[in-house]
Amino acid sequence: MDRSVLEMELNRVLQTTGVSKKSFIRQHGFKESTFYKKLSNPLLFNEIECRKLSLALNLDFLNYDQFQQQYLLPPLIQDEIEIEPSGDENHAKVAGLFYGVVIGVVIFITLLWIWLANGFPVNADTKQVAETERFEWTFEGAGKDIDKHNFIELNNFHSAMYQYEFHNAKVNIDGDKVRLIADMYYFPKGKPERRQQALFEANGEYLGDNAALSYRATLVGGSAKEIWIGVAMLRMPRSGPANGYWLTIHYDKDINGGGPFALGTFDVDRGNRR
Secondary structure (H helix, E strand, C coil): CCCCHHHHHHHHHHHHHCCCHHHHHHHCCCCHHHHHHHHHCHHHCCHHHHHHHHHHHCCCCCCHHHHHHHHCCCCCCCCCCCCCCCHHHHHHHHHHHHHHHHHHHHHHHHHHHHHHHCCCCCCHHHHHHHHHCCCCCCCCCCCCCCCHHHHHHCCCECCCCEEEEEEEEEEEEECCEEEEEEEEEEEECCCHHHCEEEEEEEEEEEECCEEEEEEEEEECCCCCCCEEEEEEEEECCCCCCEEEEEEEECCCCCCCCCCCEEEEEEEECCCCCC
8 A cells, every 4th residue: 555645744754853653653642553553544543633643743734634635645646648549539529529519508508598587596595604604793891900819700700610631732833823732631520530531722822931822622532522612821931831721611500600601720841740
């Protein structure tokens, strides 16, 4: 089987960086035997694994289908062989082309006449979808800083409901742009046996060691695709730990009657510390 574009890109990056394939696999949270099996048949890589590989290898990821077509298949090689047609074949081709053009013109004129006779119909469904997907509002209001001694003012926030772990968190900073992807594990407070996994992805602006991020956490597994969205503000210098806070809206009902907003901490360090 021909090598995929993904495998060629991987080999190029390994050669450029001097990192061994075994080290690369471990650094990005893959199991060695599983990785080699999927690398030999890259279409076995799931969406979450593809997102991680896109960040590690600096590959474009618009969506899973695009990534499959662009990187998980071998490059297309098309051999064009030109055969000089005989005189009879040329005559048959010209005749076939002529009759094809005539038939096409007749069909076009017929359809045009039907279209004109019906008064320029508009696809109502398409028009309705286009209209309902566009929104524009104007707001006015005010805001203020909240003193740390007056958090009692935050009466529309949830009680503490979940605990979180972040593993294999990879950060890519390119000028004033920052991207973060990590394996996130979460469970109800005090109940680690109900631990679930999600893919944490964040993009945003990077300025003066500070990262302003918009994130989404996609639940791994399960019959329904559950997604959380939110924002985060992190202190993320180029060395040492990164920490800050995130803000979201929880779907789960707070038994203490609070909500719907939720505020939490984000605290990670370089290396193997957890």
